[in-house]
Amino acid sequence: MAAVAELPSSMSQIFQLTKNQYREYLSSRRYLALVGIVVAIGAILSFVVYHYHDTLQGPGGLLSSNLAFYGSVWAGALGLIVVLAAVFFGGDAIAGEFQNKTGYFLMGLPIRRATVYVGKWIAAFGASLSILGLWLAIVLLNGAAYFGTDFLPWQLVPSIILGIVYLMAVLGATFLFSSLFKTSAYGFVLTAILFLFGFTLLQDLVLGLVKIEPWMVISYASGAIGDVFATNINWGLAATVTTVSLGPRGGATITSYTPGVAEGVIIMLAYFVLSSVAGLLLFEREEFS
Amino acid sequence: MSTPSIEMRKLTKRFGAFTALDHLDMNLEGAKCVGFLGPNGAGKTTTLKMLADMIFPTEGECFINGISAQQSRKRALADAGVLIESPEIYPSLTPRQAFNMVADLRGVPTAERKGRIEEVLTEVKMLEWADERVGRFSKGMKQRINIAAALLHDPGVVILDEPATGLDPRGMAEVRDIVRNLKKRNRLIFMSSHILQEVTDVCDEVALINKGKLLFYDTLPNVLSRFADGHATVDVGLARPLEDAGRVKDVAALPGVATATLLEPNRIRVKFSGGVEAQERLLETLVSWHIGVKSLSEPESALEEIYLQQVARGD
Numbered sequence: 001m002a003a004v005a006e007l008p009s010s011m012s013q014i015f016q017l018t019k020n021q022y023r024e025y026l027s028s029r030r031y032l033a034l035v036g037i038v039v040a041i042g043a044i045l046s047f048v049v050y051h052y053h054d055t056l057q058g059p060g061g062l063l064s065s066n067l068a069f070y071g072s073v074w075a076g077a078l079g080l081i082v083v084l085a086a087v088f089f090g091g092d093a094i095a096g097e098f099q100n101k102t103g104y105f106l107m108g109l110p111i112r113r114a115t116v117y118v119g120k121w122i123a124a125f126g127a128s129l130s131i132l133g134l135w136l137a138i139v140l141l142n143g144a145a146y147f148g149t150d151f152l153p154w155q156l157v158p159s160i161i162l163g164i165v166y167l168m169a170v171l172g173a174t175f176l177f178s179s180l181f182k183t184s185a186y187g188f189v190l191t192a193i194l195f196l197f198g199f200t201l202l203q204d205l206v207l208g209l210v211k212i213e214p215w216m217v218i219s220y221a222s223g224a225i226g227d228v229f230a231t232n233i234n235w236g237l238a239a240t241v242t243t244v245s246l247g248p249r250g251g252a253t254i255t256s257y258t259p260g261v262a263e264g265v266i267i268m269l270a271y272f273v274l275s276s277v278a279g280l281l282l283f284e285r286e287e288f289s
Numbered sequence: 290m291s292t293p294s295i296e297m298r299k300l301t302k303r304f305g306a307f308t309a310l311d312h313l314d315m316n317l318e319g320a321k322c323v324g325f326l327g328p329n330g331a332g333k334t335t336t337l338k339m340l341a342d343m344i345f346p347t348e349g350e351c352f353i354n355g356i357s358a359q360q361s362r363k364r365a366l367a368d369a370g371v372l373i374e375s376p377e378i379y380p381s382l383t384p385r386q387a388f389n390m391v392a393d394l395r396g397v398p399t400a401e402r403k404g405r406i407e408e409v410l411t412e413v414k415m416l417e418w419a420d421e422r423v424g425r426f427s428k429g430m431k432q433r434i435n436i437a438a439a440l441l442h443d444p445g446v447v448i449l450d451e452p453a454t455g456l457d458p459r460g461m462a463e464v465r466d467i468v469r470n471l472k473k474r475n476r477l478i479f480m481s482s483h484i485l486q487e488v489t490d491v492c493d494e495v496a497l498i499n500k501g502k503l504l505f506y507d508t509l510p511n512v513l514s515r516f517a518d519g520h521a522t523v524d525v526g527l528a529r530p531l532e533d534a535g536r537v538k539d540v541a542a543l544p545g546v547a548t549a550t551l552l553e554p555n556r557i558r559v560k561f562s563g564g565v566e567a568q569e570r571l572l573e574t575l576v577s578w579h580i581g582v583k584s585l586s587e588p589e590s591a592l593e594e595i596y597l598q599q600v601a602r603g604d
Binding site: 006007008010013016017020028100101102103104105108109110111112113285287288289 | 343344379382390
């Protein structure tokens with residue numbers, strides 16, 4: 001009988017699975033499609049900014065300062081791009097293994113279920129990061145064109161880090177939804193609806209009806225990605241509360257909350273950790289029946 | 290190296306109120322091929338999936354080479370090649386890329402990898418497709434690739450769930466050859482199948498399961514004799530149609546013969562007792578009658594008769 005090859009460690013298997021899955025993502029049509037979408041958004045944005053740059057250079061305009069530019073352009077579109085990347089690479093990452101029966105191939109191999117989950121997550125994260133990198137490159141090229149040597153404000157660095165943390169949270173949730181269902185479409189739809197509309201709606205409801213800080217809603221926390229470009233940055237754990245009185249006698253008031261950067265990071269990390277643990281536990285108990 | 294083994298202890302699986310598998314106890318050990326038979330929904334695939342830890346037992350446990358698949362799937366599957374439910378390989382991969390991934394995950398040494406990949410692809414007659422994308426393959430071609438993937442690391446235990454699914458007759462024959470080769474290399478093969486001829490051809494032992502319960506598990510000769518009321522059955526092939534139908538009665542009247550039936554104008558089925566000596570005498574007598582005897586063989590449908598009889602009894 002042949003000698004049984006010594007099995008690689010789980011870490012090594014995660015690396016191998018990630019490598020193969022990442023290659024699979026990069027050679028997929030969906031990757032090309034997402035690159036196309038981001039390039040199209042960048043092209044439209046570049047054209048619009050170039051066409052109206054005289055107007056946009058006025059006070060409060062998009063091109064009035066590099067901070068205003070990155071706060072609007074980079075951070076403004078980042079949320080959509082993160083959700084698209086998570087949906088494209090994570091929506092069917094787990095559900096697809098059941099639906100397309102590729103999981104039956106993987107699960108016949110001597111690997112832990114957690115290895116499959118983590119390996120696929122890292123690959124999806126890597127593929128999504130490359131899309132974010134593409135968006136950053138487009139924005140930086142525009143920034144360089146309009147602000148010359150002053151095109152790189154330091155605030156961009158924490159904003160990029162916050163964007164990556166947001167991606168981790170969204171991808172964690174997407175993998176959880178993908179683990180919940182054995183049909184890929186449900187994972188796609190639930191992620192897209194929740195992150196494009198659902199959480200924003202929930203945030204408005206919490207603010208409008210319960211009238212408390214919507215700290216439990218991820219779309220609120222992700223506001224920190226753009227908030228770091230404000231002149232007064234709140235780096236802390238507590239939100240900045242602003243109350244505006246309506247009318248001359250100060251009757252009705254509107255209270256708004258801006259998350260502190262540390263607060264935003266903690267909320268997003270909490271989403272990432274909780275959804276990842278839940279998704280992993282679900283996948284550990286999921287049957288290939 | 291220890292003897293390859295598969296053990297199932299009180300393996301039970303319930304889906305709600307439905308019991309798919311009911312306290313299955315089986316112990317397979319040594320180099321051989323065990324055919325796992327049963328009608329649709331009998332619990333065959335459920336059993337194999339629990340062996341591969343794809344689904345979880347409600348009760349009981351199963352072991353591959355003494356290692357619990359439930360407690361340690363990674364170690365249990367280390368020396369096992371598994372093919373369950375015609376899986377799909379990522380369509381953008383070529384067989385060579387997919388096998389390299391499998392080799393990476395299984396820790397097949399780099400020095401052996403290229404040779405092993407070409408060896409298994411040759412074995413399933415797919416070497417010329419090694420660098421084409423799997424997404425373009427037919428169902429039968431994909432199944433060949435799946436079989437090759439299961440054998441890539443030269444496992445001691447091979448678990449196959451209806452491996453001939455989707456294959457044409459030539460492909461089915463090739464699967465039988467692959468299983469025979471595995472047996473020659475001292476592998477333990479546990480194979481579910483609907484094709485009784487396939488089981489008769491390649492399996493040493495058979496297990497029949499129905500409604501989640503094991504009906505029998507024994508060697509093929511034992512099964513054939515146990516359910517034949519102590520009689521052996523042979524089919525006598527004739528070179529030409531039997532001219533005198535009365536000859537069948539003469540056959541039935543021979544010593545040791547229980548029954549003789551004219552199945553076709555040139556085929557008589559004879560049930561007899563007395564072992565090999567009786568079979569020899571029977572053949573000599575028939576030849577001496579000059580009725581055109583050209584063959585004496587075990588009927589292809591012997592296992593099928595037992596299968597149908599036992600399954601019907603359980604229904």
